[in-house]
Amino acid sequence: MTAAFDWETVQRTPLVRDALPGELAPYALSAGEGLRHDLGDWHVTTMARGADTGGEFSLYRVSLPGGSTSPLISTPGHTFIQLVDGEIGLWFEGRGRRLIGGDSASIPAGTPFALSGRAVLNSFFLYSTDQWLHRLADGLGSASRSHIFSRRPQSTVSDLLAGEVSGYGITVHEADRARLEELTDDDERDRRDGDRLPQGPVPYVNRAGHGDRHETYQQLNTYPVRSRNTGGLFFAMDTRGARSPYIPLHFHQEHSENFLCLGGKVKLHANGEEVVLTPGDFLHAPAGTIHSFSFAGHNTHMLGLLTPPVFEPFFEYMNDPTDDYVHVEGGEPYFPGEGFARAREELDLVVVGPPPEN
Secondary structure: OOOOOOHHHHHOOOOEEOOOOOOOOOEEEOOOOOEEEEEOOEEEEEEEOHHHHOOOOEEEEEEEEOOOEOOEEEOOOOEEEEEEEOEEEEEEOOEEEEEEOOOEEEEOOOOOEEEEEOOOEEEEEEEEOOOHHHHHHHHHOEEOOOOOOOOOOOOOHHHHOOOOOHHHOOEEEOOOHHHHOOOOOOHHHHHHHHOOOOOOOOOEEEOOOOOEEEEEOOEEEEEEEOHHHOOOOOEEEEEEEOOOOOOOEEEOOOOEEEEEEEEOOEEEEEOOEEEEEOOOOEEEEOOOOOEEEEEOOOOEEEEEEEEOOOOOOHHHHHOEEOOOOOOOOOOOOOOOHHHHHHHHHHOOOEEEEOOOOO
């Protein structure tokens, strides 16, 4: 599915703002921008398609009302979910899980799962190595000018998926709807099992702040999903930290880096242009994009999605393992120069200049 990167062309491509480029290019989307569809009672904003990412992945923000329940489906791509608002129920392997803000889930391709809205308003990001949700929204949904689900939808997502869907690449499985709405209140088990990630590509829920954690100066970096969980397709990095300066300008030849602001303020340079991300904003930096980032707000929270996962060791080179859940402010500033030098030598990292000025 993934196209070969022409990183030299990308390096010369101007940044696209608030539009999907339809080709491999760096672009930034303000919160709510993208292709918007009503898929029954789901509102789906497509933020990235295969056409925009060289076939690597697709990305969406989905909002749904309380009481909306999807059927049990399996999809051809690995799915990663990051809950932003409200509460959703996620059902797989015969058990329901409750996700609240900050929780995430990893669902391998072919795993039957179902989703339900549990709060009045529920919203999550959905990242997939296939664009099954875009096919559904474009084929079964209706284009929308709104940025939220309809108060009086014409149908439900469950109704739409009860019809013929074989052409969209998903499979709908038989399931008792009442069972899909049941949740297991075994939160202590989920937290204990999720404090470190599974060893292989199995479905799981990761509680907010949990996962494999590493820290450096005034910053905590947590893996909610690693390459070993995705069959070597991608990994995610959940970063929380204090205000920080830009890092050196650099680019990658083999992988894309994708930035989602979840809280605070992130500043980025991308091919010579500065972009400020606030919550819900997104920037796609395909291989070749000359970029840098900084945290421009207190207690900033950013989700990075990197594919393919060749850069995963960088965060272990630059950080120390920790069992803590929050970063520490203050202390003597330091930069892990030895780890950075190792990353330049061993990983997909080409430094081209000093940090941009704030």
